Amino acid sequence: MTLHYRPPNFIMLGLYFLAGAFVIYTSQTGYELTVLFIPLGSTALLIFGLLPILGALWGVRQALRPDPVTIDQTGLVLRVAGINRVVPWAAIAAVFLEPHVNPGNDTRTHRLVIVPAPGVDLGTAANYQNKADGRPSIILVALDDLRESYAEVTQALATYAGPRLAAQVSNPEPGPSV
Structure with a gap:
């Protein structure tokens, strides 16, 4: 008998990936991140967009790991x-x-x-x-x-x-x- 890890929710992983891609797209088209009316620039928005993409990629990695x-x-x-x-x-x-x-x-x-x-x-x-x-x-x-x-x-x-x-x-x- 092989014991398998529980699979992640692929719909949520896809939504995280799309949200991150959208934020990265907006950072490249002139939008910028502001916190309390202080502009942080498009680079901060780019980094903010990379976080959900990295989270989605980590979830895919977890799904592809071998059976324990x-x-x-x-x-x-x-x-x-x-x-x-x-x-x-x-x-x-x-x-x-x-x-x-x-x-x-x-x-x-x-x-x-x-x-x-x-x-x-x-x-x-x-x-x-x-x-x-x-x-x-x-x-x-x-x-x-x-x-x-x-x-x-x-x-x-x-x-x-x-x-x-x-x-x-x-x-x-x-x-x-x-």
Whole structure:
């Protein structure tokens, strides 16, 4: 099973791009930006127009990034958290779907967390201590960034990870934040 990032809203990206292009066009046809009746000139308007275009291009870049995780019988194909390779199941001691509260907006989600097997170097430091047993772990991806549901990811991990899928830290589906 391949886990996919959620796609951005392409209509909004197009609107940002068009708005930026319009502002750049107006900066080149003699208009200028004024703030509190102080003229800042057409160069400021040009720079102001570049911001939404750069934002739209960043959104397209986010849409074209590779899928972060593929779960199959050989292990995990990872393109996330500084790991860009196939990690066999023998190199993974445990896999968690750990509950997490996003600090910015207090929404609840789960994160896919792996515990490397002892002596295995995955190319990045395992400096996060998971909430279940405190072992050094690596956070791969938050499930709210993915198209697949918690149930689909759990089913794939139960199928392929087997005993490496650790017991859940708390209730399986995060409820609304309090």
